[in-house]
Amino acid sequence: MDANVRLRDIPSVDDLLRLAGVVEAIERFGRLTVVEVLRRVLDRIRDAVREGGDVPPLDAIVAAAVAALEADNRSTLRPLFNLTGTVLHTNLGRALLAEAAIDAATAAMREAVALEFDLKSGKRGERDDHLRALVCELTGAEDATVVNNNAAAVLLVLNSLAAGREAIVSRGELIEIGGAFRMPDIMLRSGVGLVEVGTTNRTHARDYRDAIGPDTGLILKVHTSNYRIEGFTKEVGARELAAIAHERGLPLVNDLGSGTLTDLESFGLSHEPTVSEAIAAGADIVTFSGDKLLGGPQAGFVIGRSAFIERINRNPMKRALRVDKIRLAALEATLRLYRDPDRLSERLPTMRLLARPQADIRQQAARLAPLVEQAVKGTVHVSVIDCASQIGSGALPLATVPSAGLALAPPSGSGRMLAELAAAMRHLPMPVIGRIERGALILDLRCLEDEVGFVANLARLCSPAEGSSS
DSSP: OOHHHHHHTSOOHHHHHTSHHHHHHHHHHOHHHHHHHHHHHHHHHHHHHHTTOOOOOHHHHHHHHHHHHHHHTSOSSOOOEEOSSBTTOGGGTSSOOOHHHHHHHHHHHHSOOOSSBOTTTSSBOOTTHHHHHHHHHHHOOSEEEEESSHHHHHHHHHHHHHTTSEEEEEGGGOOEEGGGEEHHHHHHHTTOEEEEESOSSBOOHHHHHHHOOTTEEEEEEEOOTTOOOOSSOBOOOHHHHHHHHHHTTOOEEEEEETOBSSOGGGGTOOOOOBHHHHHHTTOSEEEEESSSTTOSSSOEEEEEOHHHHHHHHHSTHHHHHOOOHHHHHHHHHHHHHTTOGGGHHHHOHHHHHHTOOHHHHHHHHHHHHHHHHHHTTTSSEEEEEEEEEEEETTEEEEEEEEEEEEEEEOTTOOHHHHHHHHHHHHTSSSOEEOEEETTEEEEEGGGOOOHHHHHHHHTTOOOHHHHHHO
């Protein structure tokens, strides 16, 4: 049949708009959006017919339009299975929130809240009041404030306490954090001059004392949470550094980064300096993150002496960096969980995942291995392995947690098949993200709690062979 004749068989947009399936789509996505997608689908059909193709049946046209609408309206913030072995994965959203925090945030979204309103006096209140007492109770600090992340916290502190002056910091602590953000750059943007002391691997107390001059505004200590220098090393501890600063009437700012409120050794992990230890060691200001080891939403805490917190809160930058009611609600609910340390690992996902025994994870891997092998249709070999998880987000970079998982290895060791398998996993309805290591796709199961959902999700998997032939 002549292409021009076949083109006349293509339905019009008006014809399609009267079909039941399209009417339902309009209810879901809106008329303008549906019309636009129908036009795109019909344009593709016309191109195919001109090249010798046939006109699809009406139900196929409607199905193609609905599929396109669903794809266009799918959130780019896709839920996924984090099987990378990194519990606090920066690129995957860091900490999972506790149910209490989710409930609190949801309530704050649905209703008006007393964000900056004092219910006792009926006058304007301060949003920091919702967290101040709780943070001080848990850390021993005199006062506290919160901004949108820890980089903002450091920026605000430096600008508030030493703008136009100098800050002394060890060369071994001039870290670079994720996304190529470097501590010297943050200091520059804060309006503070950088004075480096010591060497990369060794800094002594005399280095700090010799560097203090009339332009010195503060001493900065930065926890090197995303790397370790080993061997012939020397650093000045927080307590000694506080004494040096206070001898000369200077504040000590201790940037802890990850900022844990609890001793990780109680969960079988290596020790990480806690916030309360930093306060007890004499720091005037301590900064740390909310979405790392704390296990809450993204935030940057600034805690310490009241006189310095008052100066920080007067800085006009504070308003630009403040957090909203949703995060405040989630932070408050998260912090309250720390009042019951005996049940913290049950209620706080970060601690629950870090505390999972390797034996339990190995049993889970043994259960899942035949189901995963069935899903990949025998195209790769699936085996149960022991592996090592890491905390992530700059916490304890050399420490790992014994874990277990599955190794999916192509029989020929084909790198192409391995890449196709990883891509197929990423294109599942709920993407599965593992890591490629030693010629296999490793699925570390430490963070897998929804086992039933994982298995159901795998039913939609295309094997590498099928993916490459389509």
